[in-house]
Amino acid sequence: MFTAHPLRTLFVVLVACCALAGGHASAAPQSDPVADFKKYFKEYSREYQRAGKDDKERRAAVVTIRETVLSLKGVDSADVVDAILPTLKLEEPDIQSGVVTVLSSFKSEPPIARLVEVMATEKHEPTLVACLQAFQAAKYKTSGAALAKLLSSKSWEVRRASVQALAASGEADAPKWIVAACKDEEPAVRFTAMDALAAAKSKLVLPFAINALSDPIWQVRASAIRALSMVRAVEAIDPLIRRLEVEKGRLTPDLVEALSRHLGREFGNDAKAWRAYWDNLKDGYILMTEEQVRELRKGLGPRTGADADGRNKSGSGDDDHETKAVSYHDITTPSISIIFVIDVSGSMENMVVEKDRFVDGNYPSMMRIDICKTELARTIDRLEPNVRFNILSFATAVKPWKKDLVDASPANKLAARDWVLRLEAIGGNSKDDLARVGLTGSAGLDGGQTNTFGALMAALGVPERGSPVEATYAVKVDTVFFLSDGRPSTGDYVDTDDILREILRANELRKIVLHTIAIGEFQKDFMKALAEQNGGIFVDLGR
DSSP: OOOOOHHHHHHHHHHHHHHHHTTOTTSOOOOOHHHHHHHHHHHHHHHHHHHTTOHHHHHHHHHHHHHHHHTTTTOOOHHHHHHHGGGGGGOOHHHHHHHHHHHTOOOSHHHHHHHHHHHHHOOOHHHHHHHHHHHHHHTOOOOHHHHHGGGGOSOHHHHHHHHHHHHHHOOTTHHHHHGGGGGOSSHHHHHHHHHHHHHTTOGGGHHHHHHHTTOSSHHHHHHHHHHHHHSOOHHHHHHHHHHHTTOOSTTHHHHHHHHHHHHOOOOTTOHHHHHHHHHHHOTTOOOOOHHHHHHHHHTTOSOOSBOTTSOBOOOSSOTTTOOOOEEETTEEEOOSEEEEEEEOSGGGGSBOSOGGGTGGGOOSOSBHHHHHHHHHHHHHHHOOTTOEEEEEEESSSEEESSSSOEEOOHHHHHHHHHHHHTOOOTTOGGGHHHHHTTOHHHHTTGGGSOOHHHHHHHHTTOOOTTOSSOOOSOOSOOEEEEEEOSOOOSSSOOSHHHHHHHHHHHHHHHOOEEEEEEOSSSOSHHHHHHHHHTTOOEEEOOO
């Protein structure tokens, strides 16, 4: 996205020359890559400071610093640790990820030992988090006690990173240290600890997961349910049924799946049926093995919980409790907290190629935008009153229909439907005549690009850089439908690998399910990966 800085290019050449010289005894005296790094980082940091509030210049400086940090990957020296940690004082996520990449690439003991020393005395939170993330990524072997000390940090980000590093360490006593974090005051630390213990199949998670079924934060409940699906116990069955009796929305299929893994039965989200079955069975019940449960479920027909492919199906029990599923482009979800995201960039004005696939849809035209608007309007019409929803349209800019989720009341659905049907593709082919005579502004070409990253981050509730809105992972929305036809062409990130990485990082705590729908001729691998990495389903509407 940015042009490489000439000093950066020179630095890369210097590091490469050092590597080559190392294989020749008669080579000229080697340059010190760490000393070179310090020299050029000093220059780049001045560029960063000079950029001030100029976002484009600041981003360019960040990219240059990140790439310079990455040039030290493979230099297996404790000096590297001391050289690159000062870059974390800039507190830029892109730089931090580069630092973690380098710190997690060591093969010898001295730099790893230096990391341990740093963590014992360091007070700067981003530096501690980066060191812990390196331990997690590399699975470095060290004393679990050294990592466990950071579980008492004042920073919840540090405490959470410590849990993750301990879980990755392979330390036999790691679960005994991690279990304390299940009582942490910060929800993200609690559910990360439960996730770690569940992955280790540690029964230490059971009392905390059972208690967390009633947690007010839905992300905590999600981890608790998942933990009880993975670490089964008779004492979890009754609490799971009690939660199913009151839970509504996206987590109901997860509860059903947890119960099915305990009892080998399929009653959907019919809490009364689960209760009746368990009340008749519970006295003296001995938990079946996982293999016995699998064999029993094979003969029970379609699964009614969270299917293996992620598709959610409602059960057919108690009408008062049954979750009414929302269906959009053949993706069905029981969620009652949804955001729909629709692409209105210039290419959405193009006609679909495979018209036979859309001929029965009774659309105003075969333009991509008309097909997608019509389907979204129809979905909105079908929303149940207990659903809360919002809509985002995006091209270069992201425009929400409302500031927050709203109830699917008749008035709100009508207003949303009208807003959707008034959407137009920005800067499409119909504006070519204006563009040819130089009126690119009137043609909307600048505004008609595809800001995929910006739209996704807005849907996840991540505020724009510099926004006064406080970032929080405890968002209300739990499901996003993202529809687009084009390759990303503008925004903070346009490379699809970068977007995948950043969205996964932003959604790690939010736990939002992200479904993707593609239309047009854009390569589908990106949209498919976006859904798969974020718990969603990918649908290809065709060209």
